[in-house]
Amino acid sequence: MLFLLDYSTFLINGFIITVEVTLIGVGLGLILGILAALGDIFGGRIIKIIVNVYVEFFRGSPLIVQLFIFYFTIPMITGIRMDVMLTAILTLALNSGAYQKGYLKGAMEAVFKDQLMAALSLGLPTWKIFLYVVVPQALRIVIPAWSNELASMGKSTTALIVIGVREFLNTGISITAQTFRPLETYAFITIVYFIWIYSMLKALDMLYNKIKIPGLEPVI
Amino acid sequence: MTSILECRELMKAYGKVIAVNNVSLGIGRGETKVIFGPSGSGKSTLLRCLGLLEKPTKGSVYFNGVDVYVSKQDLNKLRARIGFVFQEPSLFRHLTALGNIMLGLKHVSGLSDAEARRKAYEALKLVRMEDWVNYYPAQLSGGQQQRVGIARAISMDPEVVLFDEPTAALDVELKWEVISVMKDLADRGTTMLVATHELRFAKEVADEMIFMDQGQVLEVGSPDHFFTSPNTERARKFMAKILG
Amino acid sequence: MTPVEQIVFLLKAVPVTLAISFLSFLLGLGLGVSLAFMRIYGIAPLRYFSDSYEKFFRSVPVLAVMLLLYFGLGPLLPIFKDPFFTSVISLGIVSGANQSQIFRSAISSVGRTQMLAAISIGLTQLKALRYVIFPQALFLAVPGLGSEIALLIKDSAYSFIIGVIELMKHTDILRASQRSLILPYISSAIIYVVMTFPVANYLDKWGSRKKRELGL
Numbered sequence: 001m002l003f004l005l006d007y008s009t010f011l012i013n014g015f016i017i018t019v020e021v022t023l024i025g026v027g028l029g030l031i032l033g034i035l036a037a038l039g040d041i042f043g044g045r046i047i048k049i050i051v052n053v054y055v056e057f058f059r060g061s062p063l064i065v066q067l068f069i070f071y072f073t074i075p076m077i078t079g080i081r082m083d084v085m086l087t088a089i090l091t092l093a094l095n096s097g098a099y100q101k102g103y104l105k106g107a108m109e110a111v112f113k114d115q116l117m118a119a120l121s122l123g124l125p126t127w128k129i130f131l132y133v134v135v136p137q138a139l140r141i142v143i144p145a146w147s148n149e150l151a152s153m154g155k156s157t158t159a160l161i162v163i164g165v166r167e168f169l170n171t172g173i174s175i176t177a178q179t180f181r182p183l184e185t186y187a188f189i190t191i192v193y194f195i196w197i198y199s200m201l202k203a204l205d206m207l208y209n210k211i212k213i214p215g216l217e218p219v220i
Numbered sequence: 221m222t223s224i225l226e227c228r229e230l231m232k233a234y235g236k237v238i239a240v241n242n243v244s245l246g247i248g249r250g251e252t253k254v255i256f257g258p259s260g261s262g263k264s265t266l267l268r269c270l271g272l273l274e275k276p277t278k279g280s281v282y283f284n285g286v287d288v289y290v291s292k293q294d295l296n297k298l299r300a301r302i303g304f305v306f307q308e309p310s311l312f313r314h315l316t317a318l319g320n321i322m323l324g325l326k327h328v329s330g331l332s333d334a335e336a337r338r339k340a341y342e343a344l345k346l347v348r349m350e351d352w353v354n355y356y357p358a359q360l361s362g363g364q365q366q367r368v369g370i371a372r373a374i375s376m377d378p379e380v381v382l383f384d385e386p387t388a389a390l391d392v393e394l395k396w397e398v399i400s401v402m403k404d405l406a407d408r409g410t411t412m413l414v415a416t417h418e419l420r421f422a423k424e425v426a427d428e429m430i431f432m433d434q435g436q437v438l439e440v441g442s443p444d445h446f447f448t449s450p451n452t453e454r455a456r457k458f459m460a461k462i463l464g
Numbered sequence: 465m466t467p468v469e470q471i472v473f474l475l476k477a478v479p480v481t482l483a484i485s486f487l488s489f490l491l492g493l494g495l496g497v498s499l500a501f502m503r504i505y506g507i508a509p510l511r512y513f514s515d516s517y518e519k520f521f522r523s524v525p526v527l528a529v530m531l532l533l534y535f536g537l538g539p540l541l542p543i544f545k546d547p548f549f550t551s552v553i554s555l556g557i558v559s560g561a562n563q564s565q566i567f568r569s570a571i572s573s574v575g576r577t578q579m580l581a582a583i584s585i586g587l588t589q590l591k592a593l594r595y596v597i598f599p600q601a602l603f604l605a606v607p608g609l610g611s612e613i614a615l616l617i618k619d620s621a622y623s624f625i626i627g628v629i630e631l632m633k634h635t636d637i638l639r640a641s642q643r644s645l646i647l648p649y650i651s652s653a654i655i656y657v658v659m660t661f662p663v664a665n666y667l668d669k670w671g672s673r674k675k676r677e678l679g680l
Contacts, residue, residue, distance in 0.1 A: 061652075072649065
């Protein structure tokens with residue numbers, strides 16, 4: 001596999017893009033997921049329908065199709081052409097938000113049920129209730145789900161090759177085209193994905209074990 | 221005697237269902253009053269309106285003689301002065317017994333960490349939970365959780381404490397430990413309004429008992445009055461059913 | 465082509481997409497059940513193997529596996545020159561890791577006492593697994609398996625990258641031949657949603673109902 005050393009800068013750049021889009025996608029997805037979960041819990045009928053159509057569309061179709069739609073169809077309809085990286089991140093965020101909505105809703109409902117009134121009766125203003133009661137609990141409930149989400153988003157970013165993003169797997173494709181050594185190249189790529197995603201899972205697992213509290217087990 | 225907490229012609233409806241209808245009552249300093257009546261009679265709703273956790277549909281709530289909803293006072297400041305103990309212990313599950321009590325002391329009363337800790341410990345001692353300060357709610361029995369809930373309410377030095385059937389969700393053998401804590405509080409002169417089916421508790425500590433049915437107050441009187449000769453047929457039947 | 469003809473053209477590829485998903489699900493099921501039992505009841509080397517397999521294949525992208533098998537192993541093992549076969553194998557071995565986890569948690573929910581009870585009436589451990597533990601675990605696994613099938617239907621779209629003529633490929637052909645960027649992608653996305661939505665939701669509801677009925 002030593003020939004890959006010649007391509008080390010190339011590979012590292014690809015890997016950085018993969019990590020970047022994963023983290024930004026999941027991060028923005030968290031914000032979208034919180035909004036969608038709040039909309040589904042507190043919103044009126046119309047908002048609930050919009051949230052559910054959004055979630056079912058992004059959870060029910062392959063990421064590849066979503067990427068094509070955002071890269072080709074939407075610019076075609078709106079006339080607005082976005083940079084390919086921006087398209088990639090936007091699509092990943094919307095995709096991740098749809099998945100995160102599900103367990104965020106569960107986590108919020110678990111907290112909202114009986115403790116909100118107790119917090120209210122102590123005289124806590126709403127923002128303090130959110131900060132000191134809802135967030136610390138919801139966080140602990142969703143960390144295991146988040147680690148799943150990070151892992152699955154990390155793996156899904158390989159779909160970005162269809163719109164030509166130069167992420168990690170794509171560097172492998174280019175190297176193969178030049179060296180004609182697909183076996184070593186793809187084996188190397190696969191192993192790096194494994195090391196990266198497995199250590200993310202492990203790290204979040206350790207974090208969770210550090211802050212976990214009896215009786216606050218995750219919803220999934 | 222002027223009441224600390226009082227409601228006049230209070231009505232609360234959820235859509236078309238009227239949960240509390242035209243109730244007027246008040247509670248003065250140092251008094252212990254017990255509200256009883258069948259489930260669904262509106263006790264919980266009435267208490268939540270008095271605790272300023274729900275807004276009445278009609279009528280008014282007075283705190284220290286001031287109409288709460290007319291005077292536009294900061295509800296959160298008033299809520300802090302009214303303790304509330306729920307049927308479900310409703311403890312914050314991410315905090316220890318001590319942490320549950322410190323939350324309000326720090327973030328509502330504005331005490332320092334050390335002061336809040338000291339005061340929370342005192343409150344836990346009062347409900348005989350001083351050996352369990354560092355346990356999380358899930359590690360405590362229902363009765364222990366409820367005692368922490370009581371400590372959380374009284375730690376804020378409220379002028380009145382409202383109890384919404386605090387023993388209804390507990391097994392028989394756990395009820396007495398909560399009731400004995402409540403008796404202590406009554407003996408110490410805490411102002412209390414208690415919704416409960418524990419009529420023996422009422423007999424021992426209540427200055428006045430209030431019988432509610434179908435959202436209305438049907439009869440008010442001393443424990444002696446209710447235990448010997450209630451006026452209304454429904455109160456008589458209910459007493460007989462509970463006392464067996 | 466009229467819009468209707470275009471949609472018909474897309475629908476013609478649905479059987480291939482479903483075939484890939486179904487076959488890879490079956491492969492994953494076989495692997496998943498075996499791995500789960502190895503992990504819980506097996507001897508040390510089997511437990512270790514099962515654990516490593518699960519960890520590895522839950523952490524690698526299925527597309528990377530697909531390219532590795534097709535382009536990397538294809539020249540050495542002619543069987544991997546077939547894109548359909550290769551995509552079924554790739555999706556199946558990755559799904560095996562997911563399904564192993566689903567069955568592991570289902571089996572551990574059934575509980576140790578069931579095993580003890582089964583042995584106490586004289587069943588061998590193998591028979592206890594076959595007649596007592598597995599049937600209950602299967603019910604508990606149903607909702608998870610529903611999401612797994614939905615996931616496989618979506619992930620089968622990766623097969624078009626190595627040249628399988630399935631729904632995504634037909635979508636791509638339409639885009640090129642009709643020079644249309646709207647209808648092919650939108651219709652194709654809707655077809656995928658129509659395939660995945662009922663599977664995941666129906667099996668989830670069915671599984672929860674069964675679980676309640678059986679008091680598991």
